Amino acid sequence: MDARPERFVAPRQQGRRLANPLARKFLNFRQLSRTDEEALDNALERVQRIGSREDIVQQGDAPRFVHVILEGWACHYKHLQDGRRQITSLLLPGDLCDPPMFLLKTAGQSLGTLTAVTLARIPAETMQAITTQSATLQECFWWDMLVRSEIQREWTVSLGRRTATERLAHLFCEISLRLKSAGMTNGVDCEFPVTQADLGDAMGLSTVHVNRSLQELRGGGLVGLRGKRLRIYNEESLRALANFEPSYLHMNQ
Amino acid sequence: MDARPERFVAPRQQGRRLANPLARKFLNFRQLSRTDEEALDNALERVQRIGSREDIVQQGDAPRFVHVILEGWACHYKHLQDGRRQITSLLLPGDLCDPPMFLLKTAGQSLGTLTAVTLARIPAETMQAITTQSATLQECFWWDMLVRSEIQREWTVSLGRRTATERLAHLFCEISLRLKSAGMTNGVDCEFPVTQADLGDAMGLSTVHVNRSLQELRGGGLVGLRGKRLRIYNEESLRALANFEPSYLHMNQ
DNA sequence: CGTGGGCTTGAGCGTGGTCAAGTTGGGTGG
DNA sequence: CCACCCAACTTGACCACGCTCAAGCCCACG
Incomplete structure (x- = not known):
């Protein structure tokens, strides 16, 4: 785990201030004052790079930080003792990994990377x-927490009541939109650096069945998934199949 | 829906102040000053009674209140258009139904009662x-939100990777503990006013299969479930079967 | 060029779903 | 207090979605 501490510096681009990924996300909810934005920039520290398939936090650790993903994908997961694994959430660039978890004494689940990750x-x-200095920022963190919670609920619906293909279709819709709000896709083509085994662990399916369901989606001309890239050929049909209602993501309020 | 507005009055018992159910729950996390406790008491308003199987909030509603269950059970749920239903959380006495949801423009899921319910x-x-006046209360609400989120994650694990019997066993362990922290059971025998159909909708199973799995648990002498009461005969085995690790509930910190 | 991780395919099986028919029992009205 | 009724529970038969095990394939990487 080659950590190299350094302060986060928000990149600037074409003269226009480009918010740091967290600020950028919060903009979906609230305008941020210059002070708030600076506070946020300064809050992010010790940018570090972590390899693929490593743990950032392990189950039982005492949380001392809120992590923010700058690049790469990570996930929360839990192992049962016989080896079964469930991924309970997917973390994309700009995502907070563990909102004020330090209010809890121990982390309930592990936080691990799926790809190499840059995080602050x-x-x-x-x-x-x-959070005490700015009511706006406080609300932003709350808002973020509420949205993750909605996402979590929707996963519960998927795992409980959707078929394998529906689950995958729904997940693709969700991820695509989340990446879009992070400015990382035009909505058609995006990175998707997740193995079929990971997909299975996230959606409660076996690798084999993920593969077959994927073929079904491909066969229907709905999506393409090759070489860590996801391509959505027919968004409308994909959403229809998945029964996808984007409102739960609460984008562009 | 016969609503009868009245101010909440915290019951007193044997000379010792008995906190309102919300305050009581927060005590799992923090001591509350007298001022905090009073603020909380005064915050709860318009106690009302709602019948069984009615909606408190419907999907799409604009949230304007945080509801607290005083008596009875409720749940969050979502209907898919073909009629499939998934219950995404169970709300017990003392539970906050929708922490600061009014930061979101619309409620993503419906909130309905399973039994007759008294709520503030x-x-x-x-x-x-x-929340701005008391840092402690603010943290209490955060803490509550984090704990619900842990519970939600654990449900994800259940739905994704546990078998039918394991799911039910795990749920029984969870509910029993949650009721215990609300002072509503000694850990052996508690109310459980949920139909097998509801159980199925919560755990992603069909009613029929819930019934058969229940018989398995009964046959093993682990639990009894009759007439809206749950009896845990062999907690140790039940936990072992479910792979239940109570830490995620973060009780008695 | 070789190796291993990830993907694909096939065959057989099992958990859990569906449909349909009873049975039980708590609650209501006579 | 009893009779009735309906919701909840139970049982059986059959089926299918998704799992397991096993083998082979592809291709990115060293």
Whole structure:
């Protein structure tokens, strides 16, 4: 795990200030004052790179930071003792990994990377500080938490009541939209660096069945998934198949 | 829906102040000052009674209140258009139904009762007020949200990777503990006013299969479930079967 | 050029679903 | 207090979605 501490510097582009990925996400909910934005920039510290398939937080650890993904994908997961694994959430660039978890004494689930990841973190005290200083930021963190919770609920619906193909279709719709809000796709073509085994662990399916369901989606001309890229050929049909209602993601309020 | 507005009055018992169910729950996390406790008592307003199987909030509604269950059971759920239903969470006495959801423009899922329910509510403005006035209360609400989120994650694990019997066993362990923390059971015998159909909708199973799995648990001498009461005969085996690790509920920190 | 991780395919099986018919029992009205 | 009724529960027969095991394939990487 080659960590190399350095302060986060929000990239600037074409003269226009490009918000850091977290600020960018919050903009879906609220305008941020210059002060808020700076507070947020300063809060992110110790940018570090972590390899693929490594743990950032392990089950039982005492949480001391809020992590933010800058690049790469990660996930929360849990192992049962006989080896079964369930991925409970997927974390994309710009995502907060563990909103004020340090209010809890121990992390309930592990947080691991799916690809190489660049991440920043906010120490508990900083979190406390910026959150008491700015009511807006406080609401932003709440908002983020509420949205993740909606996503989690929707996963519950998928795992409980959707068929294998529906689940995958629904997940593709969700991820595509989330990446779009992070400015990482035009909605047609995006990175999707997740193995079929991972997909299975996320959607409660076996690898084999993921593969076959994927073929069904491909066969219907709905999506393409090759070489870590997802292509959505027919978004309308995909959404119809998945019964996808984007409102739960609460984008562009 | 016979609503009869009245202010919430915390019951007193044997000289010792008995906290309102919300305060009581928060005590799992933090001591509350007298001021905090009073603020909380005053925040709860318009106690009302709602019949069984009615909606408190419907999908798409604009949230304006945080509801607190005083008596009875409720649930969040979602219908798919072909009639499939998934219950995404179970709400017990003392539970907050929708933490600061009014930060979101619309409710993603419906909130309905499973039994007759007595509930109080906190208006958005009050929520704002008590939360800015007391850092402790603010943390309490965060804590509650984080715990619900852990529960939600554990459901994801159940639906994704546990067998039917394991799911039910795990749920029984969870509910029993949650009721215990609400002071509503000694850990052996508790109310369980949920039909097998509801259980199926919660755990992603058909009613028929719930029934058969239940018989398996009964046959093993682990639990009894009759007449809206749950009896846990052999907690140890039940937990072992379910692979139940109570830490995710973060009780008695 | 070789190797291993990830993907694909096939065959057989099992958990859990569906459909349909009873049975039980709590709650209501006579 | 009993009779009735309907919702909830139970059982059986059959079926299918998705799992397991096993083998082979592809291709990115060293």
